[in-house]
Amino acid sequence: MRHDFGYFIREGAGNLFSHGFMSFAAVGITVACLLIMGTFSLVAYNAEMLLETLESEYEILAFVDDSYNSAQTKAVGEAIRKLDNVKSVEFITREEAMEAFEERSLDDYMRAHIEPDMFRDRYAVFVNDLNIVNQTAKAVRDVNGVGDVRVDEDIAGGFILVRNVAGAVSLALIAILLVVSVFIISNTIRLTTFDRRDEIAIMKMVGATNGFIRWPFVYEGFFLGLLSAVIAFGLQWLVYASVAKAIGAADTLRFLQVVPFHEIWKPVAASFGAAGLLIGVGGSLTAIRKFLQV
8 A cells, every 4th residue: 555645634634524523522622721731831931920020129238338438339339249149239329218218108207207317328239049149148248338238038038939839830730731631632532543443454454554544543633733722822812812901900910910922922832733733643643552453
């Protein structure tokens, strides 16, 4: 028998229509699995981006010695900027510190009796790696001219813990969902293959090779996976856009920053396509293996 890939493709595509209900079931299940994986992955990605934003805003406050003049204060900032793990340094005058305090304070009495000389000039120090923020704070404290350092170790530790836990849980759940999806689609395609077991047995008896029998099923799985990926991607886009719009319109959720879908649609589409093809082709190969042992 001639290995005609045109024949394999036609057979694979034809099987989708000849087993309409089962094909519909396979596509529906695959779409559901892809949507679950996609939704969870996008939630995890947005959580990671939010954490990175919060981490980038995390600061160590270095208070300058009150006796230093402007030139000495500037030298302190340059010394801090040269330290390892320091991403950037922002100088805050005592007047600016007072204004920021007044904006946050709800006590009118305190606002009225606070004077600028009660504050000190300071540097807001932003770091590259929160894992070594304590070492960085110690290095900042050792800089000549730094009178005091304020660093919130609990917040830094919380960021690190949440990021690590979220990453581990995301990878584990995505891996589990992928395995479950392949298992489900394999069993769904196995049901369609069961109806053709006699046909497969006859083809084996007249000399058809396993490859010749297998390829139409591979293409069937390919088309099922591709069709499922396209449908799931479209639905994911609609769901994501709707949720992002709802979050943007809710006053209480404005602190949540949702990454616009048009910025991530390419990797999302590639991931859906790869996952859909892996589920479809992998499920087909797993399903057909038993029936080739005739």
